[in-house]
Amino acid sequence: MRKEPTAKKITVALVGQPNVGKSSLFNALAGGKAEVANWPGVTVEKLVAKIRYGEYTIELVDLPGAYSLTPLTIEEKVTRDFVVKTGADVYVALVDATMLERTLPLPLELLEATDRVVVALTKSDEAHRRGIHINVDKLGKLLGVPVVSVSATKGLGLDQLLRSVVEVCSKTSGHHLVIDYGVLEPYIKAVEEALESSRIDFRVSKRWLALKLLEGDRELHELLDEDARAKIAQIRDEASKTLGVEIGQYVTVKRFEHSISIGSSVLVKRTISRNKAGITVFYNPYAGTVLSLAIMLLIVSVAFIVNTGYPLTDLFRLLGREDLATWLEDHSVSALLESFFSQATEAIHTALGEGPVAGLLADGVLGGVGTILSFLPLIAIVLFFYAILEDSGVLPRIAVGSHTLFSRIGLSGHAIFPFFISFGCNVPGIMASRAMPSATERLKLVLTLPLVPCQARLVVLLALSSLVGPRGGYVIILSYAVSILAFVLLNIIIDAFTGVKKTPELLIELPALHPPIPRVIWWIVWRHLKSFLVKAGSILLAASVAIWLATHYTPSLHYTDRVEESVLGGFSVLISGPVSAIFGLTGDQAFPIAVALIVGFVAKELVVSALLVVTGASTIGEVGEALDLGFIQVAALSVFVTLYVPCLATLTTIYAETRSAKWTVISVLLLILIGAAFSLITRALLSYFL
């Protein structure tokens, strides 16, 4: 292998206001090599990719959207901290060519701070289509840095962009953008002088630093020494009095005005913006909710149908087309997976016999892989529809319509999609919580969404309810009602706990409505799918193997095929006490239930098979005879199963979203606690009334 000359490594960060097309540009440049993580300690997504350009190795970083480098949200804080503390070799500041003046303020602020910038005019194809023409050269002169027109979705201008980036890396003009702040100018100079003596070495210009300190940036203020701090605080007070308005607002307005003036001098020709009679139907709280519900039902139905064929199979049967129904069932994803895996399992047993190794491979490893794969179609379909709704601009509009409803429990309208999707599967629901505008709401949603009963839990409920005959329907209805109540209550309680006084006020910019772009859809789906496969995949596989080992080995590490003797069995005996107490069971009843609940931790579908295995039954009916459970016991059990810890895939998704072991553990404990509490309450109420 020929040894290549050592490439020069540079860090390039993408900066821009929300909705300017940062992730599209990132994806276009990164070409699928994006690594998804979270910024340390926060629920904010971090995208990084390594790409080669000529002799350079570029580490591309996508910084969260920000309106300003004075943070009002956690996203902005992440971006600000990166610029001020970490720093990049070159920044690509994005400006939306279709909304030049609107999206220029942040790039302007960045240019006041550093000159290692290349401006990328995004959506230039769309601007061209609308008859918007921008004098790129003039813009470059006014800003003092290279300006490149790009179209991420069409892949235009990308090479030129990278070329400019590399050029800026080796040579910059040395001048920073200066905006005239009028009355504030003397104070800015005063702060700059006060900073002279300070020994701070930031990657940003003194003038920008002075501006931030005048605006009252507490963090930066703390980094100064005593003298400087006192002096600057005094200057700030004087400025405040002279100005009459809040300094931050003054600066913002001045920057905005500067954007507008630049805009008017570089926008060469613009056709009168055809006022598209806005599609406002999504804003209507009623129409919006109904439409959203319909879309959600469609998504969930399609996911169900692809996965198992139901409910389309029932429809086919109703129409007398048994042949179509059977075909669909046999070719549904779960059926295909099952046939593949049973063949693979057989092959393993044929080759390796019946011993522990065969079992480990067949049930542990293969079983784990099967579980992971079974999630994929469901998640992929949900992500697909989510991407369409998001990219087209429909999703944020639905959120506006749903805002009033969800704000009653302290969530913004953006919770509507994750909430409904979770009825199909919690995993994509929690993934979709990224759309929440604030990080605290995101966390709240991630903690409360697992309470929403998913399809897998429905399967278990159906099995459990069959144990009590015709009254089984009530058990299912009760479980769903309790879980939704629990969801609402937990949100309210969390708010009370964290002292949130007011319902979140909505203030959000809506991206333009446009037909979704296939390439973008692909990026969104693939990125989430890949991250799920890698993260959840490895954990599920490990857990599957671990469960297999725990159910087939005794504490003294002898192989056994009797659950009672295994480690898991031993653990189940340990918790049989509490299990009996909570559900009102006898010792004999408690053991199988305990095993089932522990195994259900990994995946709800395993609950049913565990019950069968432990009781030695071959149908649910026989389980019923073996356990002889009463209505109240089944009801209490169903409520618990619905509420406690959804499954390992969900837990890994929670961990992936929060990037915090602490919150994941809290989530588990919280759910078990809530499950037990509601279970006991259910038992108490039913015992009293029945």
Add this chain to the structure above:
Amino acid sequence: MLTLDQLRDGSKAVVKEVGLKGAGLIRRLAQMGVVPGALIEVVFNSGSGPVVVRVHGAEIAIGRGIARKILVEVVG
């Protein structure tokens, strides 16, 4: 003087005063272009829930509580 939440769909107005107390909120509104002197057009106002306006070419959803504190003067 009218407040933003009182405007009907399709009406155009100029922002007169942003009567809010939270500095952060005022700044955010400014960043979105909602400052005294800005021309806005009401895209959607159902009487309850957020008000959607168009300002400087983009649509913004403003919570009702905030909209109630924005003083406007109808034009056109």
